[in-house]
Amino acid sequence: MSLARPLRAAALLCAVALLPATTAGFAQVEGRASPEFAKLFATYQRIKASYVEPVTDEVLIRGAIDGMLAALDPHSAYLDGTALQRLETMIDGNYQGLGISVQLDDGAVKVVSPFKGSPAEAAGIKAGDYITHIDGRLIYGLELDEAVQQMRGGAGTSIRLSIFRAGRDAPFDVTVTRGLIELEPVTHELKDGRIGYISVNEFSRDVGADVNSALNALRTQAGGTLAGLVLDLRRNPGGSLDEAVALSDLFLDKGQIVSQRGRNRADTIYYESETVYRGDAAAGVPMIVLIDVGSASASEIVAGALQDQHRALIMGERSFGKGSVQTLLPLAQDAALKLTTARYYTPSGRSVQEGGIKPDIRVPQLSDPDAATRSQYAMRESDLRRHLVNEVDLEDEALETDRQVDPRFTATAEELATQGIEDFQLDYALKTLRRTGAGVLTARR
Numbered sequence: 001m002s003l004a005r006p007l008r009a010a011a012l013l014c015a016v017a018l019l020p021a022t023t024a025g026f027a028q029v030e031g032r033a034s035p036e037f038a039k040l041f042a043t044y045q046r047i048k049a050s051y052v053e054p055v056t057d058e059v060l061i062r063g064a065i066d067g068m069l070a071a072l073d074p075h076s077a078y079l080d081g082t083a084l085q086r087l088e089t090m091i092d093g094n095y096q097g098l099g100i101s102v103q104l105d106d107g108a109v110k111v112v113s114p115f116k117g118s119p120a121e122a123a124g125i126k127a128g129d130y131i132t133h134i135d136g137r138l139i140y141g142l143e144l145d146e147a148v149q150q151m152r153g154g155a156g157t158s159i160r161l162s163i164f165r166a167g168r169d170a171p172f173d174v175t176v177t178r179g180l181i182e183l184e185p186v187t188h189e190l191k192d193g194r195i196g197y198i199s200v201n202e203f204s205r206d207v208g209a210d211v212n213s214a215l216n217a218l219r220t221q222a223g224g225t226l227a228g229l230v231l232d233l234r235r236n237p238g239g240s241l242d243e244a245v246a247l248s249d250l251f252l253d254k255g256q257i258v259s260q261r262g263r264n265r266a267d268t269i270y271y272e273s274e275t276v277y278r279g280d281a282a283a284g285v286p287m288i289v290l291i292d293v294g295s296a297s298a299s300e301i302v303a304g305a306l307q308d309q310h311r312a313l314i315m316g317e318r319s320f321g322k323g324s325v326q327t328l329l330p331l332a333q334d335a336a337l338k339l340t341t342a343r344y345y346t347p348s349g350r351s352v353q354e355g356g357i358k359p360d361i362r363v364p365q366l367s368d369p370d371a372a373t374r375s376q377y378a379m380r381e382s383d384l385r386r387h388l389v390n391e392v393d394l395e396d397e398a399l400e401t402d403r404q405v406d407p408r409f410t411a412t413a414e415e416l417a418t419q420g421i422e423d424f425q426l427d428y429a430l431k432t433l434r435r436t437g438a439g440v441l442t443a444r445r
Contacts, residue, residue, distance in 0.1 A: 248302050251282055340388070
């Protein structure tokens, strides 16, 4: 989820003010409204007069708003009360719960990604899992906010989730103990051979500055010079557009990072490097960026910028494919629209909408015994109902190829475990840097 600044908040507030909560309000609007709006007013009148039970204006107006947004893309929504609070705490990077990103898929709650280090990941929940029951109660058909609210709870409390996973013969239950999700958006570790490893879990506030601090710490641990760098964006569902720009800027000394283009001139913005940092903070160190199907939105902005600018080699699996920008537009003190206002494009002009970022080197996660099956059923932006269509026709066959098993990689999870390899993709990236060094930077030229 990418959140841009509310560039058109005032204009939208005026438009929404035309949707009244009283009959008098409707009458004022009807005279200058389209015939379609008159149908809405007529429906309102009939329901108020003839429905089997009295219905409040609040219920009908909320239903009208939800109906309008339901006709748009899956990322536009009306937020109020707890739903708005959840969004704000996600941006802040701390809340109490399970630590998973979920999406509705034909009425079912499907896991996009568990956050790294979260209670959900520790319990074994994986991207692509369907959550069918919560504490024995069926949640199919619930609104996503309702399902998420049921999963939230105080730290230390437990919840039983019933999981359906592709490749398993039957559903199974997982008990998860909720925690205080103070997501460490950035973690780092110095690997053998003076190779720095930085993992970005979510694009909450100050991620760019945190990565810069991690880079300086790694350089100090390495004795002043790094031989290589791995930036891990796997299972990162996105977050702040500004932080995606700041992180990209950290590794670029010139050129465009991303552009967003909407219907209105105010929604079209070009982001250039050197807006936050001066020069490449990593000083040209050979770099690999890891992505997978859980890498979405802000993660794809960073991967696309570093790929197009030939600053890093992108490795892993094709990303989620969310190439749209959502603007948070306040309607009242406790209500707002999360509205899709623009698409974003990589420096070369590519839209990642539907297609995502294709890695330069496709590497499956062989250390996951369920990876092959889950890859076939992985949910991407292109699988969501009413998703925005990419302006350039994408070949379905090409996208489906990424779901198939790559014959170049034949090791099983059991074989890798005997070798002490718990994360095959990371292991492959580290070995690539040790083997080729600076050669990875010229692999795509």
